[in-house]
Amino acid sequence: MQEKFRTIHYGIGAVGAEVLRVALQRQDIQVVGAIDTHPAKAGRELGEVLGLGRHLGITISYDAEFLLRGTSADVVVQATTSHLITVYPQLVQAVASEKNVISSCEELSYPWTGQGELARKLDRKAKEAGVTVLGAGANPGFVMDVLPLVLTSTCQEVRSIAITRVVDTSTRRLQLQIKTGAGLSPQEFRFRVSDGSIGHVGLKESLFMIAETMGWSLDEVKESIEPVIATRRWETGAFIVEKGRVAGLRQTAVAMAGDREAIRLELQMSLGAEQPRDSIVIDGKPPIKLTIAGGIQGDQAAAAIIVNLIPAVVKARPGLLTMRDLPFIPWWSARGWWKEVPDDEHLRVL
């Protein structure tokens, strides 16, 4: 095996930058390229844009195709937007350059049900190029899908799964506060929901991953997004939210199998949300009731998951995979496990 995994980073926004900060600390990863078309980033030195106080010898390229074609790398970390249709051309560029891709695109976390046609096309292209494409993240990708599925391995029977994630956005980045509608009037909120600029992307993908893995045929999927109204005034550093205006959102996706509520996913993200947590309730034998106090910090976890998965994605079979399809990749994998493994066969689990 080569000394280090060479990575190119496509998109240096909040997630992309956090991934880079983690990757740059890893001795088994070598960052060899960066792409971003934002005028404030393209053409600048990567270390400067990341605020590292040192140069990395990497200039952020605005020309993805040129950089991807001209640079040898094992993995492209693609982290731009949430919607698959927008990200698709970027994924295809990366695949065409015969590089594996890990993407933070929420809709890529489980596109098989909701966007089957794009998923199949991407799967075909990846197989033709002999590379792996994976949608990865903390949510979707772990907290509300893979983690509950892992827990079902202890069940003789599963009747339903309910997951609640409550995030206090006052402790999180501005971008998330904006994405959850903080500061809007309830009326503006509803308008922004209807045009798709507000709301968490990925709840349906989590739901579909669970349903298909459990083998449940669903008769109906209901999704709703409601505003959470501020009961006090908030100053978030960047803007002020008066009492009575929107503090965030409560988003729900419910899957019915006949009369049975098979899956319920509830996500509340708002300023000062009480009892922030992740909770998973499996009505099964045995029943499971799990709570993660405070909830898993999404930005940090997403970057960790993406970086931890780099070696696995390099070794994985070609095609479009989801996090459900990979073996679990503990933190240590990124500390050199892959290099110390005696032979390749050891990695071939099945």
Next chain:
Amino acid sequence: MQEKFRTIHYGIGAVGAEVLRVALQRQDIQVVGAIDTHPAKAGRELGEVLGLGRHLGITISYDAEFLLRGTSADVVVQATTSHLITVYPQLVQAVASEKNVISSCEELSYPWTGQGELARKLDRKAKEAGVTVLGAGANPGFVMDVLPLVLTSTCQEVRSIAITRVVDTSTRRLQLQIKTGAGLSPQEFRFRVSDGSIGHVGLKESLFMIAETMGWSLDEVKESIEPVIATRRWETGAFIVEKGRVAGLRQTAVAMAGDREAIRLELQMSLGAEQPRDSIVIDGKPPIKLTIAGGIQGDQAAAAIIVNLIPAVVKARPGLLTMRDLPFIPWWSARGWWKEVPDDEHLRVL
């Protein structure tokens, strides 16, 4: 792929019987043989011994070698005792008959550190025979090792892992109450600990699985077993525990890496233990603090895990594996996922 996975069940004790009850309900599993040398079981009809109220057409054999050689099967579920050295000859019998093995033997859950020589021998024999051997269970095997390792996939850094499992044995089977010393005097308890007849087997195995997966070199491992004294009188159905006598045990394993307490595992199993739960605390970035209220019911979960893993073990590469080495196997896998998978390649994850 064949229609059903054929299984032979070696050991019809508490765990073995629960595995059978689950397996018999699965449409993708066909039970084809049973072995037990206990005079009350050998030679009897399996359905009768299980208390099913119906015959299964299977007589429990006392002659393992004869049955294993003469019966075609995919997997032997071996569930007899906790210690690898005792179970080893039975595992070798099963391997020699060229069948995959899933064993509930606690010390087999991660034998590489504590019993490296036996582990290597078994691994070699399994590879020669072209079969997989796996130690599986809820604890060890999931609650105090695999589950925390799965959670580390969300971490950029992990400094230490602490796991507490509290089981109220008044709600559990007699055998567990006895195994945890219920009813003894504190003096008898200490004697029984010293001769190894009391105590949970597997805490060190969980600890070693975590340490090796995290890549931590340990400088010291401390293990202790203390009695929990009954603060009231208990009648457990089978026997009476007076106040002041032993209600159960508290067992601890701690791993030091230099001055750092890298891993702490605490297991309390006693009559009326307060706040029964599984709790996992990862000191990392992000930190994770997880609690499973009531704790995962070990007997039910162990049987579920073993049955859910049957298809995976049939497909897995030869050799001695641990639950850390397999992809996560959700409940549905046992409901036919493996049969509906379009091609074998889909199962080859890495």
